[in-house]
Amino acid sequence: MVQLEYVRKFILKDVNLHIPEGMAVGLIGESGAGKTTLLKLVSGLLVPDAGRVSTMGHDPGHYRKRYGRAFSAYFTGIPLLEPQDTVRSGYEGIASVYQMAPSVFVREYSMLTERLGFGEYQNQPVEALSLGQRARVELGAALLYRPRLLVLDEPTVGLDQEAKQALRDLLKERVEQGMTLLISSHDMNEVSHLCGRIALLHKGNLEFYGDQEQLHWQYHSFHTMQMRILGPLPDLGDIPFQQYQIEGDRLTLVYSSNYITSAEILQQIMGQTSITELVIRKADLGQVILRHSKAFLE
Amino acid sequence: MQSDTIHLIGVYLKTTAKAWFQYRVDAIMRSLAVFLREATGVVVIYLTLMKFQDLNGWNVYEMLFLCSLLFLTYGILIIFFTGLRDFGNTVRKGEFDRYLLRPRGLLFQIIFVNADWFAAVGHGCLGISLFLVTAGKVGVVWNVGTVLYYLFAVLGGVLIQGAIFLLLAALNFYLLETDSLKELLYYDMKKFAAYPISIYSKVIQICMIYVIPFAFVNYFPAQFFLRKQDGAVYPFACLYLTPVVGGGVYLLAYLFWRYSIRYYKSSGN
Numbered sequence: 353m354v355q356l357e358y359v360r361k362f363i364l365k366d367v368n369l370h371i372p373e374g375m376a377v378g379l380i381g382e383s384g385a386g387k388t389t390l391l392k393l394v395s396g397l398l399v400p401d402a403g404r405v406s407t408m409g410h411d412p413g414h415y416r417k418r419y420g421r422a423f424s425a426y427f428t429g430i431p432l433l434e435p436q437d438t439v440r441s442g443y444e445g446i447a448s449v450y451q452m453a454p455s456v457f458v459r460e461y462s463m464l465t466e467r468l469g470f471g472e473y474q475n476q477p478v479e480a481l482s483l484g485q486r487a488r489v490e491l492g493a494a495l496l497y498r499p500r501l502l503v504l505d506e507p508t509v510g511l512d513q514e515a516k517q518a519l520r521d522l523l524k525e526r527v528e529q530g531m532t533l534l535i536s537s538h539d540m541n542e543v544s545h546l547c548g549r550i551a552l553l554h555k556g557n558l559e560f561y562g563d564q565e566q567l568h569w570q571y572h573s574f575h576t577m578q579m580r581i582l583g584p585l586p587d588l589g590d591i592p593f594q595q596y597q598i599e600g601d602r603l604t605l606v607y608s609s610n611y612i613t614s615a616e617i618l619q620q621i622m623g624q625t626s627i628t629e630l631v632i633r634k635a636d637l638g639q640v641i642l643r644h645s646k647a648f649l650e
Numbered sequence: 651m652q653s654d655t656i657h658l659i660g661v662y663l664k665t666t667a668k669a670w671f672q673y674r675v676d677a678i679m680r681s682l683a684v685f686l687r688e689a690t691g692v693v694v695i696y697l698t699l700m701k702f703q704d705l706n707g708w709n710v711y712e713m714l715f716l717c718s719l720l721f722l723t724y725g726i727l728i729i730f731f732t733g734l735r736d737f738g739n740t741v742r743k744g745e746f747d748r749y750l751l752r753p754r755g756l757l758f759q760i761i762f763v764n765a766d767w768f769a770a771v772g773h774g775c776l777g778i779s780l781f782l783v784t785a786g787k788v789g790v791v792w793n794v795g796t797v798l799y800y801l802f803a804v805l806g807g808v809l810i811q812g813a814i815f816l817l818l819a820a821l822n823f824y825l826l827e828t829d830s831l832k833e834l835l836y837y838d839m840k841k842f843a844a845y846p847i848s849i850y851s852k853v854i855q856i857c858m859i860y861v862i863p864f865a866f867v868n869y870f871p872a873q874f875f876l877r878k879q880d881g882a883v884y885p886f887a888c889l890y891l892t893p894v895v896g897g898g899v900y901l902l903a904y905l906f907w908r909y910s911i912r913y914y915k916s917s918g919n
Contacts, residue, residue: 397750432748441668444661445665448661449753450753
């Protein structure tokens with residue numbers, strides 16, 4: 353669906369990336385890593401200095417008319433709706449551009465107003481809306497004609513929690529129905545919920561591209577095990593933990609699953625003492641990235 | 651033209667008109683303001699000619715007939731070419747990217763997505779008013795031929811001015827700012843065109859015929875109807891060339907636009 357081969361542009365250096373149809377890919381990395389540049393290349397807003405970009409089988413800079421009706425993109429700062437239009441008339445304009453049948457438009461528009469909650473101000477001009485309201489209607493506009501490929505750049509900026517959840521649910525449904533999604537976000541919770549694959553950019557280099565399990569493995573993701581012990585404290589000498597903490601009868605261990613599994617730790621401890629409570633937490637995506645960034649800074 | 655394209659043009663025109671006229675009193679007042687602002691210039695011409703009887707052989711009604719073409723063509727022009735008139739601003743604000751994301755021709759979108767309806771109504775009404783006041787008083791015999799000529803002359807005049815806007819819009823891909831150039835190449839020329847070109851120096855006349863062909867917007871079409879003495883120095887064919895010049899310069903401007911668009915650069919973020 354999307355292919356980049358040795359692409360160079362601004363900060364991006366020889367980026368290779370292949371996104372199969374139906375895949376949801378989260379593009380993450382620090383500010384200035386090249387995320388928006390990559391998304392604009394895929395959308396045809398930028399042309400690579402070197403390498404090749406293919407979007408839905410075409411050069412996105414030249415063949416928009418051929419595949420554009422199946423493609424949609426949302427960038428902060430590039431409004432899809434004309435500011436002087438009312439929300440409703442702006443959507444009608446988009447429906448015409450993308451040749452939606454009137455009945456399909458009515459169905460999709462009603463669904464979006466309800467799910468994203470902008471029915472109240474649908475007759476107001478877009479320029480009169482607040483930042484959050486505008487983000488809702490712009491995101492709805494990007495989803496209106498059910499694109500096969502959706503590119504979203506920081507879609508949750510300006511959204512409240514309710515709208516974030518509504519958007520997440522909508523996107524999840526669409527991905528389950530076969531839509532390909534390429535999304536950049538600093539909201540790791542959102543990315544980890546939505547995306548089967550992660551692309552990690554660091555200073556223009558694609559440092560990682562794969563599923564979340566691989567990411568945890570590659571970046572030595574740490575697990576945290578908390579337990580309440582009944583009996584003597586166990587000898588932890590053979591466990592390759594990162595750190596431990598004892599508070600009364602509570603023991604907390606931080607360890608990498610690359611070196612030892614949770615089952616192996618439990619086996620060792622339960623051979624020496626009894627456990628009454630147990631909680632095991634895997635590092636979330638945000639913690640992995642934070643650790644990754646720190647490693648680079650060091 | 652495909653039916654969906656016509657439908658889309660209809661939707662765009664309806665949407666922009668709805669947006670501009672959503673507050674009716676405000677819309678009427680602003681259109682009236684444009685009408686009165688432009689009418690002031692006409693009043694100056696009228697009062698001047700009350701004093702001098704004629705200007706190079708053109709009496710007051712003939713002068714106003716000349717002006718009517720200018721206002722009428724601008725009134726039509728601005729319904730379709732507002733996007734090009736304001737294109738510098740669109741590029742500077744980064745809003746051009748939105749057109750690149752849609753599966754439609756860029757120029758098509760720029761032309762039909764926006765329309766300055768206040769200017770259209772203000773200029774258009776003034777043009778029509780001047781035409782109605784003067785059409786019967788300048789000795790024109792109206793028949794099928796002259797009506798058809800008039801319609802084609804208006805179309806040509808719109809295209810000539812549209813070509814200037816299109817050229818200036820394309821220059822935005824190379825230059826950071828084109829407002830001063832627009833002032834010089836369009837608005838100053840338009841002010842010159844409010845008078846018969848024969849009153850100007852040779853340099854300005856050549857400029858208005860061969861460089862920025864504003865003379866074909868109103869002077870030569872008015873000459874076709876009025877056959878004033880001062881027009882004898884120009885090639886006779888000029889009286890019939892407005893639609894051809896319009897089509898020609900628009901095509902040239904379009905080719906320049908197509909060539910220039912490859913130089914557009916979006917920002918990285």
